[in-house]
Amino acid sequence: METVINYLLQFGNLNPQQIDFLTKKGKALTLNKEDYFSEAGRIAKQVGFILEGILRVCYYDNKGNDVTKYFIDENHFVVDLDSFDNKIPSSGYVQAVSNCKLIIFSKRDWEDIADTIVGWERIINKIIKKSLIQKIERRSPLVAEDATTRYLAFMETYPQLVNRIPLSYLASYLGVTQSSLSRIRRSISYK
Incomplete structure (x- = not known):
């Protein structure tokens, strides 16, 4: 959990009580290679932080081809944000490329954190902004x-x-x- 806290502290301040609260909310999850973190057609119900391993975000095109959109590696959060926030079925998959170790937060725990920790939304918005910029930088030159x-x-x-x-x-x-x-x-x- 220390890795998660250190990552979050790059984006804002957390006092000892907030860190303790966060630590109690996070749970360990192990995914084996090719296991799914989230699946198309299902509503995303957890946010993960990758401690070890690589996940890929993918979908199947109209010809049934498996298409990888991008990879997420250690020290990054993973969530199908649209599905998670809006409670709608996901349009893609998040799959383990290798064996993975994550810290996960359930939807309820994530909402408790947002309701309890002052400034949490600001921290998360900075993380989302950084993630979106990285995503654009990854894809733009490749096109x-x-x-x-x-x-x-x-x-x-x-x-x-x-x-x-x-x-x-x-x-x-x-x-x-x-x-x-x-x-x-x-x-x-x-x-």
Whole structure:
């Protein structure tokens, strides 16, 4: 829980009583590789903080293809915010790419925290803003580039993720086939 508290303290102040209150609300959760944190068609009922592992946000297109939108790694919150806040079924999935350890907060506990801790909404809004900016920065340069450039940019930006993500998920994220990504990786390794 200390990792969660240290992360939150980057965005605002918490006194010892607030930290104690938060600590009592968080619960440990372990996800095995390929388990779902949240699923399409269901209402998201928890917020998670990733201590170890990688999750991916994905959906199935109208042809049944599995499409990865982005990855979330350690020291980040994970939630389908629209589903969680508005109590509507999720349109996508959040799935474990690797074995994961998280601290989770139920909807009720999250609301208790918001009702109890003065300034909580301000802290969360700063986290959401940072997350949205990161999401835009991740996707924007990838849209107009060729596949090799997209892969090289991903490797440069996320060197800690490249060897931890299955090739199929990375290919989906980059918008290429798995065989194309294999060719790109081979051609780069020969240079």
